[in-house]
Amino acid sequence: MSKKRLQQLVESLSRSAKHFNRGEVECLIRLFDTLMSASHSRFAAVGFDRNVFLDTLHRDFGMTDDVLMDRVFRTFDRGNDNCISVVEWVEGLSVFLRGTLEERIKYCFEVYDLNGDGYISREEMFQMLKNSLLKQPSEEDPDEGIKDLVDIALKKMDHDHDGKLSFADFEEAVKNENLLLEAFGPCLPDVKVHQPSVKKNISSYYF
């Protein structure tokens, strides 16, 4: 990449990804380049592929849930082309690492709305929570507990009582109780992850 083009990119990204300053944007672009070289995608010129992204999520932020990791990838991948461009990378991280509460609510809702229809349905919740309970041999139907938990979550958050969570429902619930931001599973970096290797990388932009 030419110096001039890099300058232009930094210039435009530090305006669109408003939580980073120029220096930070420059570092993230360099990190993007590193990840690119690891990617074996045919579209190397556009961005890196899903595997590299999921790898990063797992390594740097300790994420393990496949369903959610995939949804995080989809949320980052605004162009819907199965690879993360440098713009998607930097702008996505701006919300992921330093987003305001509003930005993060919007981001999380998008992650949890598995089919992208604007609602988190009972089924989607079930899907996301299905591994959240330890298997209890005494329970006749192991799904019974999950359904119960979905009911509890709905009771707590479904303000208009239509049996599913709209963005408005979700936003109101989280504003009342911040703990519900990641109600259906971890999709944001966790404070407790402070491994030295990460510090040098992405997490150092998080505070």
Add this chain to the structure above:
Amino acid sequence: MGAALARAAQWTAAGSGTGTLEITPLNESLLNQIVKFAEDFSTRHPQEAAFVFREPLEWKTQLGCSAFGEGYEIDEATVQSEAKGEDGQPLLLLTASNIKVRNFDQLSHLLQINVDKKLKEAQACLEANRDPIVKILGPEYGTVEGEDTSMLRLLEKMKEDDDPQTEMKMKIAILLHQLDMQLLNSSLKHISQDVRLNPAAVNNEVNLLKNFSGKGEDTVLESLEYTSDYTFSNGCRAPPWRQVHGEICYLIIKPHDTDPLCITCSTAGVFLNGGKDEIDYERKSDVYKDIVTFLRERSPKFVENMANKMSDMFEEVSESSSETDEDEEQPVRHQEGSTDLPSEYWGIQKLAKYLRGGNPTATVIALCAMRDFNLAQETCQLAIRDIGCLEVLINLLDTEEIKCQIGSLKILKEISQNILIRHAIVDLEGLQIMVKILDSPDTDLKCLAAETIANVARFKRARSTVRHYGGIKRLVGLLDCTSVRSTALIPYQAKDTEKARCGALALWSCSKSTKNKEAIRKAGGIPLLAKWLKSSHVDILTPVVGILQECASEPSYRLAIRTEGMIENLVKNLSSEHEELQMHCASAIFKCAEDKETRDLVRQHGGLQPLSVLLNNSENKKLLAAVTGAIWKCAISAENVSKFHEYKVTEALVGLLTDQPEEVLVNIVGALGECCQEPVNRSIIRKCGGIPPLVKLLTGTNQALLVNVTKAVGACATEPENMMIIDRLDGVRLLWSLLKNPNADVQANAAWAICPCIENAKDAGEMVRSFVGGLELIVNLLKSKNKEVLASVCAAITNIAKDEENLAVITDHGVVPLLSKLVNTNNDKLRHHLADAISHCCMWGNNRVTFGENKAVAPLVHYLKSNDPLVHRATAQALYQLSEDPSNCITMHENGVVKLLLAMVGSTDETLQEAAAGCIANIRRLALATEKAKYG
């Protein structure tokens, strides 16, 4: 009056026969009423007054022949009335000091001429005639203990014959009966307090007290033992011949701060008996309803430690009850099924399942759902504990999951408002984990932990747990706001304030333990508190001032509050809009203003005016207590008194003297006492009508209040106009009665107060003599071990001795040897008043010689080496008086008095000069006479 005298009056002898009436307020009021009745009898019932008694009332009078005038034939030591009975015998006959009176006319007259000693006379009469009605009307009118049928008998007699004599008798009997009823009514208050004790009640109380007694500083008593191990079948330990008097048992009690007390527990109550080595059954004190009430009057240490024990016990009781709730009631509840359990119980139990068996995501959902229950409700709080959910919540604190920790703390913070939950959290070692969380980098989490600690650390064990696990240091750390960075200042400042607020709340709860106060100081908390005190947010100011006023009990804090400039801010916040904050500021000033520099600072920062203004808010009693306390302590400095005068504080305080809780009254009266330093305030108190309520407070029982009231009344008495009112209200008698109070401070202040009273009362000598047994009482106080009591009593004796007749009486009571015993003291205050007392007591009989014989002279000479000019003056005067006796002169000379006195002759103090010169002259004269005799 038969019944009243037999039942209500307090006689010293436990049995019947002759006894003496004690000087107690009750007896005095009974006697006063009887005197008034007898005195007015001749004018109100002239016919009945002529009725001749069946037998004369006979007693030893103090009245001399000279007192009788017209209507009496006086022949040397014999006086007889001109009026004679039908039998030709005089109706009044006085031979030597023996007096016989045979009708009410004479009795009234006798009391009328005996202006000053009425009470004493009535007392002597009643002591010698235990059932006067029998003597007056005949044995058929006697009071039969247990029933009063005299009226019925009279009616029967009336029917039988219509002899005018009987009708007269009946009328007198009715009059006497009316008096009896009146006396009984007026003493009803006292009598109604006579809760009748029984052996079981006494035994319970003894066992309770035994639990709290033993060696060590914090017990309520050193020991308490029955005098006898043998218990009769009725539960009494007293021997049968004493049981007939209602006595149950005898105890020897050793308090921490007084001599051992020998007490009698009787059905009428508890009182001190005369026993030391063996039981002397005679009653020596008032009767109290139980042992605890008795000890409250006797031992300040008992009161203090008892209060501590009670609060400890409350904690223990609530603790053990929480255990029994869980162990015993819970299984029963399970068996009973849903019918008895509130629906919340099942809802919470369902959520608890997901707390136990869920990953962090499920846990957070369950925690958030649980907060939808009304956690302020005890049903929910106890449900959480009873289904074991509390343990899960505490375990969640020990995970790495911040969201779970926050969710759990949000619940714990709410439910720890409940005392049972607090104890359970401590039992489950929850505090240790919360203290650990204070190290977390997450501010929200730290704040929640601190707020929860603030709730939990409301009892002793919890507070020490916080300290033992290093919580105090970490909480003080929350007050530190070095994390403020130059960038993004505003949001960080808000976060810092919130963090400090939570830390301060927790420290406030913890600061109720002395060791924690010390720990806060050692952790560097004081400068941080000083910093936050400059804040303008009431949320942070209230806990910060709360901590400061709590810690101001420690001298180190008081010094720091002064030197770190905190007084200015405390004063500033006296004008806050928030009453709680105002109260804590006033409390802090109350505690700190013990130090003079602080009092000056309060004035310099303009704090006296807002304090005065706050007196108008008399509805909030806690605030009023703090404000009046602050005014009291500030008024110790004379400059502040002048300021308070400007703000008309004395007027306001007098206005608050009625209908206040005792804790407020103590402070108001304390403040008035200090305001009296300025003479103008003494007149203001009078003009505002403050003297009657003050005198009335002298009859109270609260020791702290009595200490202040005696001081205030004494200060008022320095104005002759005030003294007239005090005298009229019988205030001096009340002060005198307080000399019997067990509290040494009350005794001393009462004695100090008596001094100006004697100086300023009209006919002070007569007044003092009218207090039956009063002189003996005050002389005996010279046996006290308390220096302040001794000094005050010496000062009172100095004043008493100015009246020659009284000096004679106290001499008979042995004042000279008692004063002589005290001379070997180093205390200058005592020396000053002792020397004064000695010089005044020299004025009677052989007292000068007796002082010499009791070896009082040589030590007095050494007083001249003291550095206190007041001691010099008093001593020189005493020596001058003593030098009138030749052998004293020799003793003085041997002890090198001349050289010391010669130095004093050059003093600028004229009184000292004269006394010193006079003493030297006496010594020289003796020397010359001796020379002359030798060589003459």
